[in-house]
């Protein structure tokens with residue numbers, strides 16, 4: 001008796017034949033077809049993401065329960081005269097359909113959790129100071145598991161409900177990046193299923209070409225099945241400080257000073273505009289009294305620049321931490337009286353965006369369009385960037401809706417052999433325009449993003465997009481710059497039939 005899966009997979013094979021005009025593959029030999037789903041719930045989930053801008057409908061969604069399932073699917077695709085695309089979907093927090101697979105198959109990575117039964121996909125080595133973590137694991141779970149051993153990863157993202165495989169495919173950046181490098185700089189080893197369906201263990205010394213290709217590789221070379229993440233002793237608490245500026249050059253000088261001295265654990269920054277709420281949804285920080293003080297200042301200056309810095313501490317250093325924060329603030333020129341401090345647990349600080357997420361969800365404001373633009377801007381052009389983008393476009397047009405992140409980081413901890421790209425300067429700034437729109441105005445916000453990109457292009461500011469999205473091959477070549485040839489060569493080596501992560505729209509889809 002034919003099962004639902006059989007019926008659907010025959011349909012699937014039929015559609016594939018039709019659309020590709022291909023010699024049929026023998027789907028009967030695909031044992032994993034029982035784990036393919038075609039129902040509206042599975043397809044609906046796989047054809048949307050956090051961006052709510054792109055909608056690419058796959059033929060089917062694989063719910064794997066082991067890495068063998070994924071290996072079999074990819075090998076099968078390779079054997080087809082015209083292969084179908086396969087895209088890993090972590091937590092679906094891409095904003096431009098990078099996790100989708102039009103007419104192909106999406107692999108729901110979270111379903112790999114099924115294989116662990118009562119255990120988890122996170123194994124901590126206290127002796128080695130590392131954790132072996134499934135690519136499908138969320139960073140919040142990595143944090144909770146490692147803390148049980150008094151350890152934690154050193155490099156984070158601002159938000160922890162992202163998968164390890166998803167962030168390692170980009171870079172994984174936050175306020176610790178200047179000190180420890182991005183998350184991709186804190187990986188010792190990986191198991192990867194390549195676009196040919198080969199299961200390979202790789203590290204700096206073993207299959208290093210694959211190792212560096214996958215880190216920041218936008219899912220183009222393989223699916224990360226396991227990553228070995230560097231751990232260090234976890235602190236217990238943090239002193240979390242925000243300082244305000246109205247002068248951009250003093251703000252950036254102080255930010256750069258802070259990332260050049262010893263002792264700081266985290267540095268970010270934000271742009272505050274007189275037409276947006278003072279506390280953005282990501283991490284409410286100020287008291288109502290502080291807010292009214294800041295509001296008067298904003299009325300006067302139009303834009304304020306905010307440095308956010310953190311010092312970790314634990315029981316042994318608790319009596320020294322205030323002095324240490326004072327030492328870090330020596331010589332800083334923030335507006336007198338506009339330095340604010342909070343004391344939080346390390347976990348609450350790292351997980352600071354979660355509360356904002358839950359609040360937005362409860363108001364129906366989470367699943368809305370997110371036309372984000374994230375840029376890496378070279379330090380040498382930062383004054384031009386402020387005049388042309390922050391003051392002239394963002395502040396004059398008064399359109400932005402959502403957090404505006406702006407902080408410097410260092411290039412030294414980014415290994416140039418990795419696929420991730422940065423500007424060609426020792427220090428560059430990270431700009432995050434984290435817009436939340438609605439279904440009628442998001443295009444307006446996106447037009448502004450394009451205006452920003454066009455201004456930088458005209459001004460010759462050689463920036464790189466983070467979480468990039470481009471429509472033309474020329475733009476991708478420009479994004480990768482001197483790394484483009486290597487990127488192409490690695491694609492030919494590890495995914496010659498161009499099966500993986502078509503949603504990135506880098507190579508022609510098959």
Ligand SMILES: Cc1cc2nc3c(=O)[nH]c(=O)nc-3n(C[C@H](O)[C@H](O)[C@H](O)COP(=O)(O)OP(=O)(O)OC[C@H]3O[C@@H](n4cnc5c(N)ncnc54)[C@H](O)[C@@H]3O)c2cc1C
Nearest residue numbers: 090091092093094135157158159163165166172173219224
């Ligand atoms: C609220 C929010 C806050 C964020 N904050 C930060 C931040 O502070 N710092 C930062 O760096 N980023 C941040 N991001 C961006 C985030 O890191 C990326 O969108 C990341 O890709 C999301 O992970 P995911 O698991 O949802 O990946 P998905 O969106 O599911 O996938 C992203 C890409 O990776 C590929 N992929 C997924 N899993 C694997 C795997 N196991 N192996 C190989 N390829 C895979 C997919 O095919 C796709 O191309 C944030 C995103 C959101 C929505």
